[in-house]
Amino acid sequence: MTEASGTPAVRTEQHDGVFVITIDRPQARNAIDGATARALAAAIDELESRDELLVGILTGANGVFSAGMDLKAFARGDTPVIEGRGFGGITRTDIKTPLIAAVEGYALGGGTEMALACDMIIAARNATFGQTEVHYGIVPPEGGMVRLPERIPRNIALELLLTGDPLPATRAEQLGLVNHLAEPGQALAQAMELAHRVAHNAPLAITAVKRVVNERTAFRDQDALCEQDRFVTPVLASQDAKEGARSFAEKRPPHWQGR
Incomplete structure (x- = not known):
């Protein structure tokens, strides 16, 4: 059975116990603004509230996962x-239902952080991850600095975080960040196959496995995210952060002031 619903920016579909959440903002390469964030939160709430939904998939439409934060919206105060x-x-968010990221094209900035918040990642061979925030005078405070060094070697994570360099999916798979590679255009199909393999199992067992694994690590993540905020908040409120967003919107090189 398939059921479809959602808003223009976020679509949802149900496929026999699997709930697919699709970001659909082609004009912004699926970048996330406030309205899209609220629609995604509502979709996650639906996934969590319906007992018949055993696995979720997060993906992006039109061959792109997400370009991360909508910097033009951010420059407007959104x-x-x-x-x-x-x-x-x-x-x-403490998501109790197993969640798989199906990544095509770019997963940059907050896009990578959303993928890191998922339990498993399926990526097209030509997909690209990246924590590019340093290019715009900001940092990745939503899991990039906490989860990435736990999922791949610390020295590699630091290189990516400090340079903002891209991470090809093929390399990400070698490092263990990506569970499986798919042919271009097939990430969602392969994620669906994995999701159905999970959903075929007993619901109580699925819930227990994720709860035990998460409670082994989730509190440490939450503590680390809260602890990092005292370093991150001044950066996000800085003049350089505003300059990074403005320079992106105005399509010019940024002029950093270190304040």
């Missing part, structure tokens, strides 16, 4: 971070 729930309403 934020894609929901208090207590994080970027896109996902990165700081």
Whole structure:
């Protein structure tokens, strides 16, 4: 059975116990603004509230996962971070249902952080991850600095975080960040196959496995995210952060002032 619903920016579909959440903002490469974050949070709430939904998939339409934060919206004062729930309403949310990221094209900035908040990642061979925030005078406070060094070697994570360099999916798979590679255009199909393999199992067992694994690590993540905020808050409120967003919107090189 398939059921479809959602808003223009976020679509949802149900496929026999699997709930697919699709970001659909082609004009912004699926970048996340405030309205999209709220729609994603609502979709996650639906996933969590319906007992028949055993696995979720987060993906993006039109061959792109997400370009991260909508910097043009951010420059206008709009934020894609929901208090207590994080970027896109996902990165700081305790999601009890297994969630798989199906990544095509770019997953940059907050896009990578949303993928890191998922339990498993399927990526197209030509997909690209990246924590590019340093290019714009900000940092990745929604899991990039906490989860990435736990999922791949610390020295590699530091290189990526400090340079903002891209991480090809093929390399990400070698490092263990990506569970499986798919042919371009097939990430969602392969994620669906994995999701159905999970959903075929006993619901109580699925819930127990994720709860035990998460409670082994989730509190450490939450403590680390809260601890990092005292370093991150001044950066996000800085003149350089505003300059990074403005320079992106105006398509010019940024002029950093260190304040």
